[in-house]
Amino acid sequence: MNEIRQRIKSLRLELLKRNLDAWYISGTDPHASEYLPERWQTRAFISGFTGSYGVVVITQEEAGLWTDSRYFLQAEEQLKGSGIKMYKLRVADAVSPEEWLSKKLQRNSKVGFDPQTLSVSGYKTMNNSLKKTGISMVETSDLFERIWEDRPAIPADEVFDYKHAHTGISRRGKKELLAAELKKHNADFQVITALDELAWLFNLRGSDIPFNPVFTGYGVAGKNDWILFVDNAKIPNQLKIHLEKEKIELRPYSAFPAWLKSVKGKTVFIDPTSASFSVFSTLQNENKIVEGISPVSMLKARKNKTELSGFREAMKKDGVALLEFLFWLKENVKNNTVTEFDAAKKLAWFRSLQPDFKGESFSPIMGYREHGAIVHLSVNKDNALPLRPEGILLFDTGGQYLQGTTDITRTVALGKVTAQQKTDYTLVLKGMIALSLARFPEGTKGCNLDILARKPLWEHGLNYGHGTGHGVGHFLNVHEGPVSIRQEFNEVPLQPGMVLSNEPGLYREGEYGIRTENMIVCVEKEKTSFGNFLGFETLTLCPIDTNLIDISLLSEKERNWLNAYHNKVRSELKPLVREELVRFLEELTENQ
Template sequence: MKNRIKERISKLRAEMEKSGIDGWYLSGTDPHQSEYLPDYWQIRNFISGFNGSMGFMAVTQKHAALWTDSRYFLQAADQLKDTGINLMKLRVEGTPSPAKWLGDLLPNKAIIGTDASCMSTAQYQDMQKDLASEQLQLSDCGDLMEAIWTERPQLPADPVFEHDTKYTGQSRLEKIEAIRAVMSTAYCEACLLTALDEIAWTFNLRGNDISFNPVFVSFALITHKHIHLYLNPEKIASTLNTKLTSEGITIKAYQAVYDDLKNINSLLIDPDRTNQALIDAIAPEAQINFQLSAATCLKAIKSDHEISMFRKAMRKDGVAMVKFLHWLYANVGKTAISEYDVLLKLNEFRAQQENFMGPSFHSIVGYNENGAVVHRSVSPETAAAIHAEGILLMDSGGQYLEGTTDITRTVSLSEPSQLAKEDFTLALKGTIGLADLKFPANTAGCNLDLAARQAMWKTGRNYGHGTGHGIGFFLNVHEGPMSIRQEYNNRVIEPGMVLSDEPAFYREGQYGIRTENVIVCKEWQTNEYGHFLQFETLTLCPIDTRLIAKELLSPDEIDWLNNYHKACFEELAPALNNEEKAFLQELTKAI
């Protein structure tokens, strides 16, 4: 494999020379700025061998580098070894930006090529400025993979299907009217939707074009008179096409959006979600109003109906998790179990639940030292054997018609060490700290991050990833624009937003620890001092009390945990058999 990567880099350099570019920059995404990609756009994986979900590359005739974040440092170091591609650790002091790295290697006025259709206009303009400061130029060289990737996969042709209004609570025309209201406020003729999850949400349609994300490759253009949905027409069955047509929705070829944009006079455009090639297709005289996508804003605030559906999904997921834990404890140390077996069993128990549509991501399973690989992608070939000792981390989730789930549980398979208990409890204090937080309205997610980290910071511990990400409604398990993390983000957390709550701690070579729940922001109170919000935990699954150092928890934290476990038993027990119910009762005993 390493030799094939070197060969592909060599072919890329030949294409760079033909195109007259001195360096090549790969954004690592697709024309829709997706985190997870259809196989057709898995260029980063193909050209580097690194298969993490985040990373970008730069290549010159003599050097190559890949940047990724702390979730993937260990994985990337292993996958890039002996390929000639250097690992650049994002947010680590001393790591140069791609522009700086290229500027140090190339002469002034060197040309850096990239595929403008796979960079948002915000990213493209930022890169232009960064390269200009290094006396370099950015140029759209298009997709260079045609001559290199001879067996490149085709774009998926799987059919699109409806997400019924009994789940969504709103019709697509109601959602489109809400978008049109935003267009009117902005005095714009049209709104361009490019992110796949916002199109799927707006049109109450779902697909299978990306593993784990129920979306389909498409664009949408909404005007005050017309609604155009751009995709492969073969993906729409005749009955669905008839229904969409009756609602005034026109199906057009995927690439036709580029021509149609030439005829629009004023547009709402999201600069972070709209690729530069689309911007280049707009008539020069057209007025563009750059702002966060109306669909993304609407989608982020879950309705009461959507939240009620989430509760149903969480109960189903909790039942599956309890059945899984019952199986694990009954079999570990008695039969051969690997990390991959755990992944399969998690899927198996979820598949027993009604309206399960598949996992929401490739489950992360890490036994002992593998748990410290934050986003470990386990396979049958790489799976370690699990024994009745040590610590097991499992990060998994499901897609249900009622919602998307994401849960991490860390369990001890033997008597844990005092250090492991301390690490686990400090991370758990962070999970509780955020879940139990009361805060003023209009508070940004980055300002809430401290609640999850302060207990660890007091002991000199930390974790390198974010604390919380938005979660879609039978959509992407990672959803913006909201987040809870250290990096600055001015998006405030609002009632109806559904997020993860996942403080963690990792000891390289020993274990990984993470307790992740899904939370929803809701109203708390308004008084003479202001308007306050709080979180409610939606996830229902026991937390391993054997890993808790009780002396590190405050009375309020103990009350939170005991109340949480009481709710888990009350909500999940009715769906379990007697043996599983007794098992759950033992796991949820008050401490």
Template sequence: MSYIEKLSAIRQQMKTDGVAAYIIPSADPHISEYLPSHYKCTPFTTGFTGSAATVVITEDFAGVWTDARYFEQAEEQLAGSGFELVKLKVQQTPEYIQWLSEQLPHGANIAFDEKLVSIVLGELLHKQLAHLKPNLQHKDYLSPIWENRPALPSEPAFLIAAEFTGKAISEKLTEVRKAMKRHHANYHLISSLDDMAWLFNMRGADVSYNPVVLSFALITLEQATLYIQPDKLTAEDKYTLAKNGVEILSYDTIANDLQAIPQESTILIDPKRNCFALYKLIPAAVHTVLEINPSTALKASKNETEIKNTRTAMVKDGVAITQFLKWVKENVDKIEITEIAAAAQLKSFRAAQDGFIGESFNTIAAYKAHGALPHYGATKESNVAIKAEGLFLVDSGGQYRYGTTDITRVIPMGNNTEEEKTDYTLVLKAMIEGCKTRFPKGTCGYQIDAITRRPLWDFALNYGHGTGHGVGYFLNVHEGPQVFNATATAVPVELGMITSIEPGIYRSGKHGIRIENLVLTISDQSNEFNEFYAFEALTLAPIDTTLVKKELLEQSHIKWLNQYHANVYAKLSPYLNEEEKVFLGRMTSEI
């Protein structure tokens, strides 16, 4: 069935039900960013494969709302599909709701699958469309037309030992229950898969690149229930969970138990990380407290064991990155290196490292103009050969049993223009500006975002994505609650948080430049003005300096870069052979 035929089939169902607009979010019942194949509704319906999009279908219009990271990709993938790209002005906002309010008549029927809509989005739809007095309905128009729809994943899950987590399951449950008591809640529903993985020291392979397991949890002050396909866990793991006070029930029984919560109870539920369908099952007499999951904040601030192990992962990853950079530079124009081949070679270097589980996301290996697409993914059709000219951007990461990595480096291949040199230097300056920032306790991500962008703003340059995102511990490469972007999110940058700093410049049809390190929030100093924090650069890999225009850098940036490179050489060289050491020595020499 073609995309145009799918669109027609959806409209036929809408016509039968008298539905004026159908909304398809990019989500699953756990409100995940990255989805199991069963819930990849946007690619199935439209052909667009970006990780953030909302589809809206009416009788005479079909649009895909997405942000600047995906504009060029969406234009290309939506061609001939019957769907149009609608460019979001502000990243991660439901601007389509305003469009619907202007397009639809009073009393219109609006439908969506309530399993794929968060509580906060469901409430927002009701609130912002209230003037239309619409009839909002739960409808699934995809299942009837989705032939051979992928089944829910059945990969096994496993528990990880305290030597890797630093805390037993029972300790984590105690911390969550303390937070429940502060909210006067005697029930707590958890749907978000990374929170589940953290709380139960559980990992799996239900979602590509994210070691999570489809599951729910219902926590009371006395017991914890894990809803999961029982055959995913070994008898030994089930015994460990039972010892830690965890009961195991079937994945699909969560709905029944929510409906059975006693009247006058109070349930704590995260409105951004739980679906509208489950929320509506909670009896009306149960008081709801809509607040962020306690586990989200607990998970974000890494403990000493997690920090120590992450540093080990960074060394392993840095060795692989160094070997990859050497391989690219020494083999370009000697053998054919395509974008796909380069990504495969990088994975092989990582796979040789102890503890490597897999990649943390699909590698972005983007040559020349492809680098201007921030979330480019090479396909058989787009794959090009790397030559000894221009810029080659590689954004990649690894999942290790003791940490998660995410790094971007730009490799100058030769014959670079003055514009490329200037852009490269300014992006490097911006990255360093963010990394070397000292800031008072209570500082939020949007303040770090502005500080990082300043060197680019000075030249009237900017980029359309956030400066940074939280990173999990052998978990999702995108993790909250902290985020470094322009949105005034009131989440302070806390000690122990791991966050990316990744400014960029993207010139359509020419090149893209992004340089990314992961940083750990550490204590700096205290005085009469406040307690001050700083960032430790966790990522250990050389940053190419051949294009750097020193006159555009301040002495503080040069000092930071030289010290960073000295540390990179000291940490990585013991694990390299003599040729690799010489190469790393050249790459990390002072400027």
């Protein structure tokens, strides 16, 4: 922790040189990424906290890190001795970083920030709040360049072509779809800064960020514009020829800021949640800016038939790997030689045996006993608990296949369990089933449905602190916007083709955690005189542990759903698994 304290001291010296009272660290990169290449892991560098979400504020006297309930326990542990205090977000009575700064700093104070790594909406929220107390925000250079010795370079991994057989629509076709959307806003082009949007629009993939098949770049697309800003060395010659034939102009990544300055007299569409304030401030004086939810993001979220077919294929592969893992777990946990870390590695290995496997879709969460209560736990060899033939194990993992991305959580009994564990597990399952069975009119938003997953828990005075569902990309990021199912308002309605997670949970700190997660796709259900009604189809194929269910708490409708789901899992996976696993599969999916 001395190292962290020294880094904070070095940063404070840089603030003194610039007459700044504080510096705001968004904890992301110029593309508003959730998961980051090493170069942009600034939050971890300055604080030691390795979670995927959080902001840091450094003043001359104090330092704070803000994160949400997924990371409360982890942050408390990792920040010990750093001099940085953790503050909770997304809870009742939460104090935001800007509110905290308003209380800590005097009128006429100056808060510095790097405009490359703060989104337009993030800047506006902060600035509007700080202005009320006479505090101003000041753009600075990237101060990490001054204090981070041997800072990693921008990744140089190769980009590869993602074939039409998987995408279902060509680059040209996507450009035309985008141009039609931009026409509605009278915009000449959109500046694309989010890496998953860039990868989707240009039908390209990369490996610059662990678990996310994206590459570092920027894009510009509209009826008459088609530019990809990416380092030349990242594009293989054959792909370069293809892109140039399609009249896609290739420019270096570093040329993007200068190009922005050259744009004049245009109507430019940007998404304020992903575009940096640097992009906005460069364009605003000489152009008209239209802000809104990225049309690329909306097009990407509504999966086409080819993409959905790919997801279903990926689920079969994932299902076989998961069944192999469950069988291995049953056989090996009784030997008292397996740890959480070993189990995570073994599941990744089973996935790797599947054709077209391209890696895990996020860092695996394998939580036994009290570790299960740490929502986004990441164990290593040193802190992994040994598994015993008792209690419950929560594992939240996923795979990247050329056909699609998977994300699944199962909680399983390793032996004897308590009555309370069975009740908790069943209440979580009831919430998951309720969302799976939901029917709702067109135009319904995720926040309108979130109550379905929580109601069984709320009725018993229980709750969970994270969202219920996030969008999932197609061989892309496992967390995908713009749609979600959570209590916070999200203006984007659920639409057919959107793929999401369905993952209620329950966590008893120091005891255990429970979560059951399937991936679902929004589908059309029926048309009545009251309008079009939508619902969900479950995509994930993996047994739900019936040893943990208190059947007396399930209604007939819920039991019917469970049996129908297990019948589907059995029929889909049975032809694909080796003979030794057929009987095991049948046992796990017996009717209740």
